[in-house]
Amino acid sequence: MSQTIGSRTLTWLDGARRSVCRIGWPATDKDRAAAMISSLFLHIHPARVSRHVLKPTYTFALGLISGILFIVLAVTGLALMLYYVPYPPEAYRSMKDLQFVVTFGIVLRNIHRWSAHAMVGVVFLHMCRVFWTGSYKPPREFNWVIGVVLLLLTLGLSFTGYLLPWDQLAFWAITVGTNIAAYAPVVGDQVKFLLLGGHMIGPMTLLRFYVLHCVMLPLAMLLLISLHVWRVRKDGLSGAEIHASPTEELAGAFPASTKTYGLMAIGKRPRASVEARDPNDEVFAWPHLLYRELLVALAVIIVLHIVSLVFMAPLEEIADPTRTPNPAKAPWYFLGLQELVHYSALMGGVIVPTLLVLALLAVPYVDRGAAGSGRWFAPERKMANTIFTSLAAVFVVLTIVGTLFRGANWAWVWPWK
Amino acid sequence: MTKKDVLPDPVRRSMFAIGCIAVGAATAGFLAATFRFLVPNVLYEPSRRFDIGPPSDFPPGAVTFLPDRRLYVFNGPDGFYAISSICTHLGCNVKRGGPGFECPCHGSRFDENGQVAQGPAPKALAWYALSLSPHAQLVVDLDQQVSPEFRLRA
Numbered sequence: 001m002s003q004t005i006g007s008r009t010l011t012w013l014d015g016a017r018r019s020v021c022r023i024g025w026p027a028t029d030k031d032r033a034a035a036m037i038s039s040l041f042l043h044i045h046p047a048r049v050s051r052h053v054l055k056p057t058y059t060f061a062l063g064l065i066s067g068i069l070f071i072v073l074a075v076t077g078l079a080l081m082l083y084y085v086p087y088p089p090e091a092y093r094s095m096k097d098l099q100f101v102v103t104f105g106i107v108l109r110n111i112h113r114w115s116a117h118a119m120v121g122v123v124f125l126h127m128c129r130v131f132w133t134g135s136y137k138p139p140r141e142f143n144w145v146i147g148v149v150l151l152l153l154t155l156g157l158s159f160t161g162y163l164l165p166w167d168q169l170a171f172w173a174i175t176v177g178t179n180i181a182a183y184a185p186v187v188g189d190q191v192k193f194l195l196l197g198g199h200m201i202g203p204m205t206l207l208r209f210y211v212l213h214c215v216m217l218p219l220a221m222l223l224l225i226s227l228h229v230w231r232v233r234k235d236g237l238s239g240a241e242i243h244a245s246p247t248e249e250l251a252g253a254f255p256a257s258t259k260t261y262g263l264m265a266i267g268k269r270p271r272a273s274v275e276a277r278d279p280n281d282e283v284f285a286w287p288h289l290l291y292r293e294l295l296v297a298l299a300v301i302i303v304l305h306i307v308s309l310v311f312m313a314p315l316e317e318i319a320d321p322t323r324t325p326n327p328a329k330a331p332w333y334f335l336g337l338q339e340l341v342h343y344s345a346l347m348g349g350v351i352v353p354t355l356l357v358l359a360l361l362a363v364p365y366v367d368r369g370a371a372g373s374g375r376w377f378a379p380e381r382k383m384a385n386t387i388f389t390s391l392a393a394v395f396v397v398l399t400i401v402g403t404l405f406r407g408a409n410w411a412w413v414w415p416w417k
Numbered sequence: 418m419t420k421k422d423v424l425p426d427p428v429r430r431s432m433f434a435i436g437c438i439a440v441g442a443a444t445a446g447f448l449a450a451t452f453r454f455l456v457p458n459v460l461y462e463p464s465r466r467f468d469i470g471p472p473s474d475f476p477p478g479a480v481t482f483l484p485d486r487r488l489y490v491f492n493g494p495d496g497f498y499a500i501s502s503i504c505t506h507l508g509c510n511v512k513r514g515g516p517g518f519e520c521p522c523h524g525s526r527f528d529e530n531g532q533v534a535q536g537p538a539p540k541a542l543a544w545y546a547l548s549l550s551p552h553a554q555l556v557v558d559l560d561q562q563v564s565p566e567f568r569l570r571a
Binding site (some may be wrong): 178193200322326327328342408410 | 456458467485487494506507509510520521523537
């Protein structure tokens with residue numbers, strides 16, 4: 001009797017479990033492939049992936065890390081919103097509360113701040129990786145364009161977040177930043193007026209930056225990340241084809257995939273094969289890809305915690321429009337521009353950044369040869385790589401100079417003195 | 418049935434075209450309205466025209482800095498004049514230094530009239546119109562820029 005009750009209860013529990021998660025813990029490769037395909041959260045992965053793209057030295061997981069940082073920023077940001085008041089001077093007081101009163105508030109704020117800085121750097125490195133491996137070659141041209149827009153959104157999110165603490169650092173960085181925007185010809189002053197919601201940085205500016213930072217830009221980013229990843233999923237990672245051994249079709253059991261896709265309206269040509277060709281070059285995404293991703297996520301979270309426990313996010317005195325700190329610096333990722341602006345405002349503030357963005361957007365449509373995709377520093381792409389690397393290096397050097405080598409009155413200083 | 422018979426009715430075609438234009442116009446109007454919505458109609462900022470006290474508050478030959486207004490007020494031999502302390506480069510506050518002004522942000526220098534002497538600033542510091550109110554107060558109007566010849570005799 002009691003056995004019957006026991007087994008009935010188990011059956012009932014199993015039924016309840018199945019109503020939530022239809023496939024149990026997958027034991028066979030077939031089940032694992034099915035799990036990948038049937039789960040909303042896992043089907044972002046293909047069922048099988050090429051061994052080549054799993055090599056850590058091919059991608060350095062930079063895109064994945066950017067995505068993880070975005071999730072960390074969204075979660076910590078939501079938590080911070082529970083205490084933050086977007087109105088001066090309450091804004092500054094809520095920062096002080098987060099720092100000294102709210103339990104774990106300081107850790108959350110530190111993680112949010114350092115993740116934001118890290119994300120700017122990682123997204124930039126991801127772009128460099130994609131360039132150096134020629135991964136924007138057809139059919140991935142448009143995904144590069146989406147990536148450039150995502151880089152701009154990352155900068156925009158970081159910049160709008162910079163004002164929110166309402167301290168001296170925030171106020172003067174945004175003063176310098178929005179005045180750079182004002183150098184745009186014809187519409188510059190109007191753009192600045194719209195951004196600030198007035199003639200000066202005040203409550204309206206804070207509210208505008210807050211809404212942009214917490215709602216509009218993250219939503220735009222989520223949409224574009226989805227599109228970006230969706231296309232990677234459909235095109236596969238670059239290089240899988242050329243690294244596959246030429247045993248295609250011979251294996252018999254797995255004929256070459258003929259599945260192609262054309263993303264309606266957005267995708268252009270149904271050219272890319274969904275999976276890499278040769279079954280010998282492929283492994284199942286579960287566990288090979290999935291466990292690597294979890295490991296990277298874990299590593300990112302551990303590093304963020306260590307950094308956030310050791311280094312405090314800066315918070316200076318409350319914003320004071322009458323007192324300019326010397327020097328007044330924009331956020332670090334704009335200091336390359338500020339260094340240029342120091343020589344010529346129109347050149348550094350408008351012409352150079354506009355040309356840089358246009359050049360980045362045009363890259364896959366100008367550099368059209370198909371050769372050299374899927375390998376690091378392919379010799380066929382020597383010229384493209386040289387040009388890109390030189391420009392990136394100049395930008396990095398300018399940023400370092402603006403960050404470390406400029407002191408009071410923007411005069412040259414040695415950082416170790 | 419010939420092919421000609423199944424061609425779309427011209428009335429329906431033009432109705433369709435009119436519909437397309439209407440939808441396009443509505444979209445454009447919606448975008449324009451959205452943009453206009455973003456432009457604030459009321460600014461909860463300090464007034465752009467304000468009084469700064471009676472002329473007697475500014476002794477002859479003295480330079481007074483009004484930090485809240487980001488303004489230098491001079492009482493020179495020919496009369497009063499006011500120069501903005503907002504650097505025309507990137508909006509930092511310039512300080513008095515040497516005969517003129519210095520910007521702490523990027524090292525721009527201006528002479529005693531606010532003209533660019535050195536550095537990245539693209540234009541001279543702004544001069545604003547001064548006037549006397551009926552109550553004998555000095556009034557600054559930030560929406561009215563004037564040339565460096567401006568003097569107010571009070």
